[in-house]
Amino acid sequence: MRAARSANQLRSTRVALLVWTVLILIFLYLPIALIVIFSFNDSALNIIWRGFTTRWYAAVFHDAPLMLALRNSAMIATATTIGATFLGTLGAWLLHRYGFPARRALMALIFFPMIVPEIIMGVSLLLLFSATGIGLGFGTVICAHITFCFPFVMVAVAARLEGLDPSLEEAAIDLGATPIGAFLRVIVPYLMPSIIAGALMAFTLSIDEFVVTYFTASAASVTLPLKIYGLIKPGLTPAINALSTLLIVATIVLVGVGEFARRLSSGSTTIK
Amino acid sequence: MSEAIQASSDARRASMRAWLMLSPLLAWLLVFVIAPTAILVVYSFLTGGEFGEVRWRFTLDNYRAILHSIYLVIFLRSLFYAAITTVLCVLAGYPAAYFIGRSPARWRGMLLLLVMIPFLTSFLIRAYAWFIILRQNGVLNSILEASRIIPTIFPHRIELLYTPVAVVIALVYAYLPFMILPIYGSVEKLDESLLEAAADLGAGPIGTGWRVILPLTWPGVAAGVLLVFVPSVAMFAVTSIMSGGRVTLIGDAIEQQFGSGGNIPVGAALGVALLALFLLSALLVQRRRA
Amino acid sequence: MKHVFVVIAIFLTALFLTSCSKHRAPAAELNLFAWSEYVPQEVIDGFQKETGIKVNYEAYDSNEAMITKLSQNPCGYDLVQPSEYAVENLIRRNMLSPIDMAQVPNIKNLEPAFRDLPYDPGQKYSVPYMSGTTGIVYNAATVKTPPTGFADVFVPKNKGRVVAVNDNREIVGWAFDVLKIPLNDVTPDNLAKARPLIQSWLPIVKVFDSDNPRAPLLSGDCDIGVVFGGDAAKLYEQDHKFKYVLPAEGTHQFIDNLCIPVGAAHKSAAHQFINYILRPEVSKIISDEFPYTNPNGEAKKLLSTSQLENPASYPKLEHSEVFHDIGPASQKITAMMTELRGG
Numbered sequence: 001m002r003a004a005r006s007a008n009q010l011r012s013t014r015v016a017l018l019v020w021t022v023l024i025l026i027f028l029y030l031p032i033a034l035i036v037i038f039s040f041n042d043s044a045l046n047i048i049w050r051g052f053t054t055r056w057y058a059a060v061f062h063d064a065p066l067m068l069a070l071r072n073s074a075m076i077a078t079a080t081t082i083g084a085t086f087l088g089t090l091g092a093w094l095l096h097r098y099g100f101p102a103r104r105a106l107m108a109l110i111f112f113p114m115i116v117p118e119i120i121m122g123v124s125l126l127l128l129f130s131a132t133g134i135g136l137g138f139g140t141v142i143c144a145h146i147t148f149c150f151p152f153v154m155v156a157v158a159a160r161l162e163g164l165d166p167s168l169e170e171a172a173i174d175l176g177a178t179p180i181g182a183f184l185r186v187i188v189p190y191l192m193p194s195i196i197a198g199a200l201m202a203f204t205l206s207i208d209e210f211v212v213t214y215f216t217a218s219a220a221s222v223t224l225p226l227k228i229y230g231l232i233k234p235g236l237t238p239a240i241n242a243l244s245t246l247l248i249v250a251t252i253v254l255v256g257v258g259e260f261a262r263r264l265s266s267g268s269t270t271i272k
Numbered sequence: 273m274s275e276a277i278q279a280s281s282d283a284r285r286a287s288m289r290a291w292l293m294l295s296p297l298l299a300w301l302l303v304f305v306i307a308p309t310a311i312l313v314v315y316s317f318l319t320g321g322e323f324g325e326v327r328w329r330f331t332l333d334n335y336r337a338i339l340h341s342i343y344l345v346i347f348l349r350s351l352f353y354a355a356i357t358t359v360l361c362v363l364a365g366y367p368a369a370y371f372i373g374r375s376p377a378r379w380r381g382m383l384l385l386l387v388m389i390p391f392l393t394s395f396l397i398r399a400y401a402w403f404i405i406l407r408q409n410g411v412l413n414s415i416l417e418a419s420r421i422i423p424t425i426f427p428h429r430i431e432l433l434y435t436p437v438a439v440v441i442a443l444v445y446a447y448l449p450f451m452i453l454p455i456y457g458s459v460e461k462l463d464e465s466l467l468e469a470a471a472d473l474g475a476g477p478i479g480t481g482w483r484v485i486l487p488l489t490w491p492g493v494a495a496g497v498l499l500v501f502v503p504s505v506a507m508f509a510v511t512s513i514m515s516g517g518r519v520t521l522i523g524d525a526i527e528q529q530f531g532s533g534g535n536i537p538v539g540a541a542l543g544v545a546l547l548a549l550f551l552l553s554a555l556l557v558q559r560r561r562a
Numbered sequence: 563m564k565h566v567f568v569v570i571a572i573f574l575t576a577l578f579l580t581s582c583s584k585h586r587a588p589a590a591e592l593n594l595f596a597w598s599e600y601v602p603q604e605v606i607d608g609f610q611k612e613t614g615i616k617v618n619y620e621a622y623d624s625n626e627a628m629i630t631k632l633s634q635n636p637c638g639y640d641l642v643q644p645s646e647y648a649v650e651n652l653i654r655r656n657m658l659s660p661i662d663m664a665q666v667p668n669i670k671n672l673e674p675a676f677r678d679l680p681y682d683p684g685q686k687y688s689v690p691y692m693s694g695t696t697g698i699v700y701n702a703a704t705v706k707t708p709p710t711g712f713a714d715v716f717v718p719k720n721k722g723r724v725v726a727v728n729d730n731r732e733i734v735g736w737a738f739d740v741l742k743i744p745l746n747d748v749t750p751d752n753l754a755k756a757r758p759l760i761q762s763w764l765p766i767v768k769v770f771d772s773d774n775p776r777a778p779l780l781s782g783d784c785d786i787g788v789v790f791g792g793d794a795a796k797l798y799e800q801d802h803k804f805k806y807v808l809p810a811e812g813t814h815q816f817i818d819n820l821c822i823p824v825g826a827a828h829k830s831a832a833h834q835f836i837n838y839i840l841r842p843e844v845s846k847i848i849s850d851e852f853p854y855t856n857p858n859g860e861a862k863k864l865l866s867t868s869q870l871e872n873p874a875s876y877p878k879l880e881h882s883e884v885f886h887d888i889g890p891a892s893q894k895i896t897a898m899m900t901e902l903r904g905g
Contacts, residue, residue: 009476017371021383024368028390028448031401034411038404065603065619091297098290109301117506117550119523123530123543124308130634131311137638147304179289208394210509215530218638219593219620228396230621232403232513233773234599244397251392255385322655322890323626324633342904408782431722434769434783516778517728517770520904530634531627532730533896 032248039241056242063239069227070243076138076223077206080145084202087146088153089195093187096161113148121148122215129216136218144216145206152205153198160194193261200258204251309547315540323534334541343525343542347549350522353436353511354504357443358451361500362493364444365451369492370485372452373459384456391449399442399510406433406441434516442514443504450503451496458492459485498557502550522546590615592831595632595639597818598623598773599793600692602851609838615831623772624729626892632657636825640832646681646817649688650887658687659822665833668840676857679817681886688819689836692792692854695815695877696732698807699794701785711810712740715786716763725778725787728770730899731885731892733760736788739812745883748891753898761902770903779804790816795853795874806874815882817857849875 042051061067091110100106113121125144129136168190172182188195210225217226224247228240319329337343372383390398405411413429416422422429432438462485470480508523520528522542529539590613594601598621606617620639622628625648632639636657644652652658663669669677669689676690698709709715715724726733735745737756769778776793778784780800787794788809797804820839822832838844845861853875856862862870870876 014371017367021368021371024364024448024452025386027364027445028387031398031405031445032390032393034401034404035397064607087297087300090293094290094294094297098287100290100294109305110297112305115502115554117503117523117546119506119508119526120312120543120547120550121308123526123539124312125304126530126634127311127315127536127540128304128308131315135637136635143304147300204392208392210396214509218635219595219618220591222618222620225394225396228394228400229509230598232396232400233771233777235774235777240397244394248393252389255389255392259385320893322629322633322651323892324630325655342901346904410781431783434778516725516768518767518903525900525904528900531622531630532624533900534626534630535893535896536630536634 035241036245036248039238039245041238041241043238056238057246059237059239060243060246066224066227066239066243069222069224072138072221073207073224076141076145076221077203079138079142080149080206081199081203083142083146084149084153085195085199088150088198088202089157089188089191091150092154092157092161093183093191096158096164110154111151114151118148118211122212125212126215136216136221138221140216140218141213141221141223144212145209148212149202149205152201153195156194156198156201157191160191164190193264196261197258200254200261204254207247312540312543312547315537316544318537318540320535320537324536325534326536334538335545337538338541338545343522343545346520346522346525347545349520350505353439353443353519353521354501356440357447357504358497358501360440360444361448361451362496365448365496366455366493369452369455370459370489373456373462380460384453387449387452395446396510398445399514402438402442402445402514403433406438408433433514434518436515436519438514439511439519439521442510443507446507446510447500447504450499454495454499455489455492457495458489462488498553502553505549506546590831592617592828592835593638593640593826594619594835595628595641596621596643600643600818600852602847604847604851605839605844608844608847609835612838613831613834615828615834617835621773626731626896632823636823637827638825639823640826640828641835642821642823643691643818644688644821645885646679646819647885647887649819649821650681651889652821652823653682653687654887654889657824659824659826659829660686661689661822661836662833665830666837666840668837671840671842671845671858671860673857673859673862676817681817681884682819688821689840690857691818691820691839692848692852693815693817693857694791694854695808695813695879695882696727696735696788696790697794697813697874697877698809699779699787699789699797699804699874700807701779701803702805703803704785708805709786709807712736712788713811715788716766718766720786721766722768723785724767725769725771725775725784725789726767727775727789728772730895732788733763733899734895735814735885736809736811737763739809742811745814746886746888748888748895750894753894757898757902760899764902790854791874791877792852792854795872798872798874799853806877808877808879813879813882815879815884817884 037049039056040052040054041049042053042055043049094100095103095106121144125140125147126136128134129140134140164187168186169179169182172186173179177185208225209223210229213223213226214229217223222230224243231237231240315326316334317330317332319327319331319333321327368387372380372387375383403410407413408429408431410433412432413422416426416430432441466484466488467480470484475483505521506523508521508527511519511521512524526539526542526546529535529542533539592615594606594617596619600621601619606619609615610617622631625645628642628644629648629651632642632652642652649658663685666689672690676693678685679690682688698711698715700709702708707714734748734753734756737759738745738747738752740759741752741755743752743755768784769775771778772790774793775787775789776797779787779797791806794804794806798806820836822829826832839848840858842858842860842864845856845858846864849856849861849865849869853869853872855876856865
């Protein structure tokens with residue numbers, strides 16, 4: 001009797017939870033859905049649906065300032081990814097391999113930009129550049145992006161390092177490799193899936209970064225988020241919707257690739 | 273955070289070469305983390321002059337201004353909004369996180385991904401979508417009018433845009449995934465046998481939830497609270513747009529000083545105050561964990 | 563390992579190369595720092611096409627923001643667009659570079675009234691871009707009694723229906739107009755007098771926006787606004803139901819100018835741009851897009867009658883003041899407004 005009642009209670013609870021989760025997902029995706037839907041709207045204003053068209057997707061590529069912003073974002077993200085991957089991998093490896101004194105202090109410094117509110121990062125970097133007379137531009141934005149992206153790479157790589165068999169490196173050295181050679185020829189290939197995952201994370205973060213970029217960019221280095229911010233008040237044309245849809249699709253693809261890489265890297269361990 | 277990267281079991285003592293290899297990283301941290309923060313602190317003690325001018329005269333006036341005036345109100349308001357956002361995120365996110373965490377293993381990854389994907393797309397664009405939804409002639413009102421809810425239940429169109437409600441919606445929207453993820457992490461680790469035991473002892477779903485599940489998933493909730501509360505205190509730009517410039521939060525106040533306010537030292541002092549607040553809460557969390 | 567350091571060395575060099583230096587400024591570029599919604603894309607495209615100079619357009623929404631950012635990044639901008647009082651401020655602080663008028667022959671196209679204005683004696687540092695007024699715009703379809711002044715706008719029945727520009731100096735100016743205080747007499751006493759009035763006004767405003775105050779009026783979120791004339795004119799062009807009224811209590815006229823900052827890296831390109839927008843056909847494009855009061859007499863000949871008759875573009879100004887640089891007193895405005903608006 002009691003078992004039947006609690007089985008019923010359990011089922012209705014689960015149904016309630018399912019409904020709630022679906023509602024949450026609707027909440028999360030409603031704006032995205034609207035953006036996608038209105039990208040096919042045959043009207044210059046994002047207000048009423050007038051008809052289906054794909055002309056905005058063509059318009060995206062003819063909108064020179066928009067394409068420029070996209071190009072800037074891509075360039076910055078690429079440079080950021082390279083720098084962040086380098087620093088992050090290096091850092092993860094060195095901290096794993098060697099016992100440095102003041103380890104905790106070092107960690108705190110490394111993760112500081114990642115967890116500190118972005119506006120503080122943005123403002124303090126602006127002051128750094130203006131106090132030292134370094135003009136704002138691509139260089140300053142890239143440095144800012146690398147600073148808060150590389151901890152993410154570091155975490156990804158460090159997670160994989162935990163599973164590293166220390167004897168691998170020893171074996172390589174026994175066979176005649178220098179420590180650096182061992183690193184490059186044995187460790188890095190092992191780490192590659194996590195490096196890729198971290199790099200993808202850095203790229204995605206850089207492309208969408210707004211706050212810190214707001215303070216460290218110049219007119220020449222306008223990124224896509226900055227451009228969109230500037231267009232929010234005048235009103236985004238459906239061309240922006242189209243671009244956003246493309247970016248969303250691209251992000252999903254990137255995430256898919258990253259997931260694939262991650263699954264590869266933890267292929268030998270059971271996935272929870 | 274130091275647990276994030278463990279040293280390997282046979283980590284050697286750092287040799288000269290190791291230090292040399294670490295030096296790029298150290299140099300980077302020095303230039304782009306330590307130096308900016310130090311400059312921020314130094315500037316907070318300088319004096320502002322004309323717009324954007326910084327005079328090398330040391331003073332405590334900026335901090336006095338913060339403590340004795342509207343900035344204190346703005347700080348408190350930001351904390352208030354962050355608190356509301358956090359509570360809403362917990363209430364909204366917990367059931368969803370629980371559901372995902374207790375789903376069959378093959379669904380979990382996909383559901384989680386579904387939750388995370390919006391986060392990976394540009395927040396500005398999604399926030400703008402809320403504009404479209406909440407405007408007077410926006411999607412929400414259109415739906416309400418089309419379904420005749422507006423003349424019958426609500427007499428007029430609903431005004432949500434340019435109100436504090438819009439700000440909260442934007443904040444919750446931005447940070448909900450940050451709440452769901454850690455709670456999911458805790459839920460996932462729940463031991464099935466504990467729940468069974470509770471059921472065997474006669475507890476219904478609600479009793480089990482209250483007495484067993486909630487306490488066990490508390491670490492996840494705590495992590496989520498931290499991940500949501502701290503960043504939402506400092507959000508600017510979007511919150512300003514959503515409120516029509518009427519709700520000033522600390523992020524807006526700092527940004528203003530670097531713009532139309534023109535008093536850089538006050539802006540720096542506000543930044544330092546926010547930083548101090550943040551470091552304090554981080555320390556408190558570390559204490560509780562240890 | 564050596565490679566790593568080489569990479570870092572290159573990287574750091576590249577970083578420092580992007581810093582402020584007139585000598586190795588990259589080739590054909592122009593960093594334009596102007597008001598948002600003020601320089602048409604068509605004009606920028608036309609200039610780029612003709613000269614091959616790439617224009618980077620960054621926007622701001624208040625003179626104060628522009629001055630602050632220019633102070634923080636003095637070599638980052640080649641052209642700025644200050645209003646008359648901001649020109650005074652920048653000249654006083656030696657932040658502007660004189661304009662070589664020989665490189666700007668088209669300046670002859672400006673009407674005589676816009677040559678050698680008081681804020682820039684001898685017209686050495688500025689070239690007028692557009693002029694205008696701040697006034698009241700209202701949706702005649704929903705606002706039955708036309709407002710005549712600020713007193714009609716900031717009443718409790720309009721609560722939540724008003725949009726105002728996000729400009730502290732402006733808002734204080736309106737209060738001063740109502741209280742019959744001269745606009746530039748910004749003393750602590752006068753500010754104290756204006757304070758309770760402004761405090762009563764603020765809750766009535768629904769949106770503060772200088773970038774695009776048209777949007778809430780178009781979307782129906784607001785029926786009345788105190789906005790810049792060009793925005794009202796654009797609304798009028800779209801729909802004659804949006805009417806513009808100069809406040810009876812008083813108003814001010816503003817003149818926005820193009821100026822070259824001292825640290826500009828591309829001064830020649832800056833001169834070329836100024837000369838370019840002074841062409842009648844180019845200036846007409848600006849008027850088409852942003853219908854403010856055009857100071858270019860030759861361009862006005864190209865405008866249509868409806869454009870010249872737009873009451874918001876070319877209002878009948880009987881008496882109006884002009885903002886002047888008030889130096890440190892502007893910080894007092896900021897402090898008071900931060901308090902009132904933050905509360």
